[in-house]
Amino acid sequence: MNTESILLDKLEKISAILSENYTDNQHVGVLSGISGIALFQFYYAKFTENDAHADVGVDMISTVIEKINQGYSFPTFCTGIAGAGWTIELLDDEGFIDVDSDELLADLDEYLSSAIIQMGEKDKFYDFLHGTIGIGFYFFKRYQNTKSETLKDAYKVKLLELIASLKRTAIEEDDMLKWETSFSNNTKVIGANLSLSHGMASIINFLSRLLGYDDFEDEVKPLLEKATQFILSYENTDSSCSSSFPSWIYEGMEKNGQERLAWCYGDLGIGLTLFRVGRALKNDMITEKGMKTVEHSCKRRDLEEAKVKDNGLCHGTFGMVQIYNYMYKETKKEIFRETSNFWMEQGIDMAVHEDGYVGYKQWFGGEDQGWRKEINLLEGIAGIGLSIISYLAPFDTKWDECLLIS
Numbered sequence: 001m002n003t004e005s006i007l008l009d010k011l012e013k014i015s016a017i018l019s020e021n022y023t024d025n026q027h028v029g030v031l032s033g034i035s036g037i038a039l040f041q042f043y044y045a046k047f048t049e050n051d052a053h054a055d056v057g058v059d060m061i062s063t064v065i066e067k068i069n070q071g072y073s074f075p076t077f078c079t080g081i082a083g084a085g086w087t088i089e090l091l092d093d094e095g096f097i098d099v100d101s102d103e104l105l106a107d108l109d110e111y112l113s114s115a116i117i118q119m120g121e122k123d124k125f126y127d128f129l130h131g132t133i134g135i136g137f138y139f140f141k142r143y144q145n146t147k148s149e150t151l152k153d154a155y156k157v158k159l160l161e162l163i164a165s166l167k168r169t170a171i172e173e174d175d176m177l178k179w180e181t182s183f184s185n186n187t188k189v190i191g192a193n194l195s196l197s198h199g200m201a202s203i204i205n206f207l208s209r210l211l212g213y214d215d216f217e218d219e220v221k222p223l224l225e226k227a228t229q230f231i232l233s234y235e236n237t238d239s240s241c242s243s244s245f246p247s248w249i250y251e252g253m254e255k256n257g258q259e260r261l262a263w264c265y266g267d268l269g270i271g272l273t274l275f276r277v278g279r280a281l282k283n284d285m286i287t288e289k290g291m292k293t294v295e296h297s298c299k300r301r302d303l304e305e306a307k308v309k310d311n312g313l314c315h316g317t318f319g320m321v322q323i324y325n326y327m328y329k330e331t332k333k334e335i336f337r338e339t340s341n342f343w344m345e346q347g348i349d350m351a352v353h354e355d356g357y358v359g360y361k362q363w364f365g366g367e368d369q370g371w372r373k374e375i376n377l378l379e380g381i382a383g384i385g386l387s388i389i390s391y392l393a394p395f396d397t398k399w400d401e402c403l404l405i406s
Helices: 003-024 034-048 051-069 081-093 101-122 132-145 149-169 200-210 217-232 267-281 284-297 317-331 334-349 381-392 399-403
Strands: 171-173 176-178 181-184 187-193 362-364 370-372
Touching: 003 034, 003 051, 003 334, 003 381, 034 051, 034 081, 034 381, 034 399, 051 081, 081 101, 081 132, 081 399, 101 132, 101 149, 132 149, 132 200, 149 200, 149 217, 176 217, 200 217, 200 267, 217 267, 217 284, 267 284, 267 317, 284 317, 284 334, 317 334, 317 381, 317 399, 334 381, 381 399
Parallel strands: none
Antiparallel strands: 171 176, 181 187, 362 370
8 A cells, every 4th residue: 555545544443443442541631631532533524524523522522521520620731621621722713613612611710720820839830741831821722712801811811920930930041041840750950951842942832822912922022032042052063963952951961962853852842942933033043043953853864863662742753744744834845844754654664563553552661661552642543643634634734733833
């Protein structure tokens, strides 16, 4: 079979596997929960022009709402309520469902606001997947979409409070800003995480989206400019090295290290974000730096050197396909399309797990490292399927906004 036939076959099988297994997932969030799995079914329905798949998606979203009504209370974007609410908003944006979000979601605001306060002021936990930036991302979606001026003003206040929290906890050095966090749970090392999944790239990516609104511009712009300059100041100037930026900045760090090639950590997330930030600031130098960072990564084609072990969106081949495909659409530079095609072929070739889902398993590290089957969006076949749809579809898709891509 040719590439398209192989991918179409995978999509059909992924849809069936997700339909049969989604109730095994106990969470509601977009990246690790049922709402992200539902996204696949709605986009697959549009792609195939078969509403039966959307009906399955509706069942999934109904399950999510039922879980929340029954007391599910985890707040985060990745796993919990903020991600579920964001998904419902996106589905409404895309015309997949027709709901009154002001009535359905507004009751969640107080709980999510308290979660932001606890995470931000007490723990300074600005993580996108599991902390305040992810919940703020949900509030920003509500700010954009609400039909109530009263609610819009309330979301404005919540977002300004989050910006003020970022400002209070930022560390300023040489007219640049950074936010520090623990290197890991097992060490006392403190540093600046630059990643898109958990670190400063996600913060400036988020702030760049707020910059486009008059309600936030005066507060956001100085933070955005100074934090971006901090990241840029750590660019690796040795062109012989594969990585343009480190993932962490901390005392005693190894310079010119080799970072992984992935959405979560390394040059792809940082370069993509700099490209977006430069556009938001109308700064051609930063935009160009972001594009060149992603372009430099196109040279990395060896799986071992790039530290590529699996295929999920987070740290595998299909996350790379999504980013390179996005950069091609935005720039029309042929190198991005060619690199997207390369990693798609790698993704097909790596479907070797006979006991996996359509040949795929997720690699997880730690003490119990090994392979496991996974269906969610971030690391499993729901995300792989969405990336394939974006790769093949004649229409634009917005789902990867949940990864801070589009």
